[in-house]
Amino acid sequence: MTQYLIRRLLIAIPSLLGISVILFTVLALAPGDPFEELATNPAIPPEVRMQLRASLGLDDPIHIRYFSWLLAMIRGEWGFSFVSRIPVDQLIMQRLPTTIAVIGASQVLALCIALPVGIYSATRPYSIFDQIANTLAFVGFSLPTFFTGLLFILFFSIYLDWLPFVYNTNIDATGWRWWWEHIRQSIMPVAVLGLFQGATWTRFVRSAVLDVIRLDHVTTARAKGLPESRITMRHVVRNALIPVVTLVALQMPAVFGGAIVTEQIFRVPGIGSLLISAILANDTPVIMAVTFVFSILVIFFNLVADILYGWLDPRISYR
Amino acid sequence: MAGSIPASATASAAGAALPRVGPWKDAWRRFRKHRMAVVSAVVLSLIVLAVLIGPLVWPVPIDEIDFTARLEGPSWSHPLGTDDLGQDLLARMLYGGRISLAVGVTAMIVAVFLGVLIGSIAGMAGGKLDAGLMWVTDLFLSLPQLPVLLLIIYLFRDSLRGFVGPEMGVFILIVAVIGLFNWMPVARLVRAQFFSLREKEFVEAARALGASRMRLVVRHILPNALGPVIVAATIDVAAAIIAESTLSFLGLGFPPDIPTWGRLLFDAKDNLDFAPHWALFPGLAIFLSVVTINFVGDGLRDALDPRRML
Numbered sequence: 001m002t003q004y005l006i007r008r009l010l011i012a013i014p015s016l017l018g019i020s021v022i023l024f025t026v027l028a029l030a031p032g033d034p035f036e037e038l039a040t041n042p043a044i045p046p047e048v049r050m051q052l053r054a055s056l057g058l059d060d061p062i063h064i065r066y067f068s069w070l071l072a073m074i075r076g077e078w079g080f081s082f083v084s085r086i087p088v089d090q091l092i093m094q095r096l097p098t099t100i101a102v103i104g105a106s107q108v109l110a111l112c113i114a115l116p117v118g119i120y121s122a123t124r125p126y127s128i129f130d131q132i133a134n135t136l137a138f139v140g141f142s143l144p145t146f147f148t149g150l151l152f153i154l155f156f157s158i159y160l161d162w163l164p165f166v167y168n169t170n171i172d173a174t175g176w177r178w179w180w181e182h183i184r185q186s187i188m189p190v191a192v193l194g195l196f197q198g199a200t201w202t203r204f205v206r207s208a209v210l211d212v213i214r215l216d217h218v219t220t221a222r223a224k225g226l227p228e229s230r231i232t233m234r235h236v237v238r239n240a241l242i243p244v245v246t247l248v249a250l251q252m253p254a255v256f257g258g259a260i261v262t263e264q265i266f267r268v269p270g271i272g273s274l275l276i277s278a279i280l281a282n283d284t285p286v287i288m289a290v291t292f293v294f295s296i297l298v299i300f301f302n303l304v305a306d307i308l309y310g311w312l313d314p315r316i317s318y319r
Numbered sequence: 320m321a322g323s324i325p326a327s328a329t330a331s332a333a334g335a336a337l338p339r340v341g342p343w344k345d346a347w348r349r350f351r352k353h354r355m356a357v358v359s360a361v362v363l364s365l366i367v368l369a370v371l372i373g374p375l376v377w378p379v380p381i382d383e384i385d386f387t388a389r390l391e392g393p394s395w396s397h398p399l400g401t402d403d404l405g406q407d408l409l410a411r412m413l414y415g416g417r418i419s420l421a422v423g424v425t426a427m428i429v430a431v432f433l434g435v436l437i438g439s440i441a442g443m444a445g446g447k448l449d450a451g452l453m454w455v456t457d458l459f460l461s462l463p464q465l466p467v468l469l470l471i472i473y474l475f476r477d478s479l480r481g482f483v484g485p486e487m488g489v490f491i492l493i494v495a496v497i498g499l500f501n502w503m504p505v506a507r508l509v510r511a512q513f514f515s516l517r518e519k520e521f522v523e524a525a526r527a528l529g530a531s532r533m534r535l536v537v538r539h540i541l542p543n544a545l546g547p548v549i550v551a552a553t554i555d556v557a558a559a560i561i562a563e564s565t566l567s568f569l570g571l572g573f574p575p576d577i578p579t580w581g582r583l584l585f586d587a588k589d590n591l592d593f594a595p596h597w598a599l600f601p602g603l604a605i606f607l608s609v610v611t612i613n614f615v616g617d618g619l620r621d622a623l624d625p626r627r628m629l
């Protein structure tokens with residue numbers, strides 16, 4: 001298992017490098033010159049500008065520029081925000097826990113919906129329950145998160161007036177009350193993301209369980225006289241989860257996309273809303289850094305999926 | 320159990336029992352069995368029709384400002400109400416729908432073209448080239464799409480706008496970028512199809528007759544890989560519509576004078592408490608288009624995937 005983990009970690013490095021190449025290419029291809037402002041300033045002669053460019057390494061060959069950029073990114077030297085003059089890494093570290101908490105909670109919610117509903121539908125295919133669940137799942141993943149978010153605000157905040165729709169970071173309350181307020185304002189963002197993911201995963205779980213349930217080893221287990229619940233949990237679900245983990249890992253980029261939209265709708269102070277406000281304020285260092293952080297998160301979750309994979313199917317880790 | 324029956328056996332059995340039908344007619348017969356898909360196809364055609372001929376039937380200008388009719392709910396003179404400048408929402412939605420659907424279809428064409436190209440190169444070449452291309456495919460699959468999309472639009476929108484005009488510039492940028500990030504599933508699918516098809520007897524026969532590689536691909540392998548590609552393409556249209564709406568909803572897609580459905584939602588979201596109709600109608604339009612396209616895709620999967628044939 002350790003060997004398998006190390007191998008997986010080594011495989012993750014080239015993909016991270018590949019992603020960094022793509023990001024750098026986009027940045028390098030982009031028009032616009034950081035010295036444009038100086039060019040229009042008559043007080044600065046062109047020779048000085050050229051010297052400045054050379055001293056900052058802007059005239060170096062592209063691969064040298066890439067390596068110095070990558071080195072700075074890895075060391076965490078992400079520069080300063082153009083807008084707030086705060087180091088970018090501080091800005092992101094302030095915001096990251098909120099994003100992780102919202103995404104984590106919504107994934108747990110999605111699992112709590114997808115696993116039971118998917119398994120129950122698959123064990124009774126084409127029953128009334130299965131048909132209703134199927135249709136709802138279809139509707140659920142066709143509803144874009146931004147529209148569900150607005151619908152939730154319209155219904156729960158404006159019509160019923162139950163939940164606040166703007167996320168408030170400065171709640172002046174302590175103890176239980178503080179927790180209660182935080183949970184109350186997190187319900188809608190988490191539900192929007194979680195329901196969307198839950199709908200997608202329900203379909204994955206259902207079709208994976210349906211594939212496993214007709215295999216011979218399940219018939220054998222039944223012939224041995226095992227109780228149905230034990231067959232489902234030990235013999236079907238564990239095997240069915242293997243393809244589900246792959247599909248869930250493939251979904252991670254979409255999850256982060258959904259998180260950006262949800263944070264923007266409910267004004268959750270996470271890195272997603274940081275990204276949008278940075279784009280609107282032309283704050284390039286923050287935009288680059290947030291995109292980089294999202295890439296690292298995706299790769300990290302792919303690694304987690306690989307570890308789960310090794311646990312669910314021990315054969316994989318011995319290969 | 321249906322999966323274990325080889326397609327050819329069922330096909331010949333069906334041929335003996337029924338009068339001879341062509342493959343497309345057969346597919347249509349299977350498509351009709353999927354009730355939701357048929358209903359969705361009808362609804363989807365209605366949406367497309369409304370968007371195409373609607374502006375002719377409802378010739379209210381999309382940018383006519385009328386401050387006496389601000390934020391009005393649905394009425395006879397404005398069937399879907401008005402926005403904060405008193406502009407007619409029905410006219411804006413019909414016009415914006417053209418853009419939203421056009422972006423969806425064009426981005427799908429870009430994605431499918433790229434996917435078929437890369438998938439068939441990988442599937443025909445095999446070996447190192449295949450491994451390299453699949454590594455790139457996996458890499459693109461693990462890119463955080465929305466942040467990278469936003470990054471590219473942020474970096475390139477101004478220069479492209481100056482190049483081909485604001486409207487065309489944004490359209491080209493959005494279509495290209497969405498297409499560039501949606502080709503991966505098609506590429507994987509086409510590659511998998513190629514791997515199974517290129518070993519089949521009919522391909523071998525064509526090769527023995529001296530067909531060139533190009534002819535093998537274009538005449539013999541690609542047409543047989545078409546079914547799954549059509550299904551993937553249908554679902555890609557829905558994905559592209561959602562992607563465009565997301566960008567516009569974040570205020571980073573089309574400019575305000577091009578009221579795509581996502582853009583309408585973006586404008587409406589700050590007036591949710593006193594003009595809910597403004598957000599509801601465009602949102603419903605996006606949802607209806609996406610859900611019907613997905614159902615049609617599901618129906619096409621049943622119709623075109625012979626392994627699923629019952």
